[in-house]
Amino acid sequence: MTETFSQKANLPLVRRLEAVGFRAWPASSVQYDGSWQVRLTAGHPSNRLNSIVPLDPSDHRDVEVRLEKASRKFEAYGRPAVLRHTPLASPVLIDLVKERQWTHFDETIVMTCDLAHAELPDTLDHLPTHDIGRFVDANLATDQVSPKLKPALAEIINAIGPPCGLFMIEDPETGPLATVLCVQDNDLAGIMSLSVAKKRRREGLGLEILTSALRWARMRSARSAWLQVKAVNVPALALYGRLGFREAYRYSYWRREQAQ
Incomplete structure (x- = not known):
């Protein structure tokens, strides 16, 4: 599923929904490295508030150095680095975290409705x-x-x-x-x-x-409504489908496991 994220998605729509999603659930600290956002919130464990968020599929310059630099910011908070994988993430970056054996988890569906x-x-x-x-x-x-x-x-x-x-x-x-x-x-x-x-x-x-x-x-x-729901939440998916919500795109996370 993860390999086909960017192939199926409407990227302008993804960019807009990601942007409104960040405004709707604001992190306490947001830093930029090129088109990457590094979102951190000390008091809350939510991955939406604590993740590296790539926003341009073509932005993979110096990817190894930048990923390490961003990961150190999470270590300063006492947390493992987490990468948000949307259709806006560079395949080069995703291949890198796979190669480094980061853990993939939490597939989520972003849905929209013609309100x-x-x-x-x-x-x-x-x-x-x-x-x-x-x-x-x-x-x-x-x-x-x-x-x-x-x-x-x-x-x-x-x-x-x-x-x-x-x-x-x-x-x-x-x-x-x-x-x-x-x-x-x-x-x-x-x-x-x-x-x-x-x-x-x-x-x-x-x-x-x-x-x-x-x-x-x-x-x-x-005029439109949007929401995010975990792919395994079957009852919620049925409720949203009943009201006319349809899948726009999916995202998931990758986590670097901390050394014991």
Whole structure:
């Protein structure tokens, strides 16, 4: 699959979606080396926030030296170097990490939907909250993630530049049931942090909250929606397909294992 990424993709679309994705989930430190981005965020482990991101398939000048230089930045953070492999990555760079036996993982599908013409189900509507702290608590709870990540996640959401809607479904007795973050970047609406409490899945809550976010974005003149989903997440793929999302391209990661 990885060898065919660049052969199948619409590269101008990939560039645009990668750019809006970075604005929707901003790293605390971004450094450039040619067309490569080196994204690092000390307080959060997400690979989106901590990876080397090549943005031009033809940029492979001094590739060995540059990869080593970028890798040392990760070592300074006490982390293994991670490379984001999209259709914008040079085949020369990918061949190099394969040769050096980096570990390949986490294939993800980027999907888009024609929001202007999408037929959204008639579900219960929810309005976005402006309480970032409350949203972060709800998202960590439904995702079953450590509360220790609250400061970092709150910092990320506060740093988002484009307008965003924070959506939650809560039960007065049992607490948060579902969350989603929608980031509207001009005519594009990005869906982030969709999460449903484990005990309440398959009850339509994901569809309900996602539809609310998409309606909100459409009312604000967004014409297309995009999201990222792991290739192995079959239930999520079925949900997104039901709403008209289709695959635009795929990406994955390569990680350099640290010496023991």
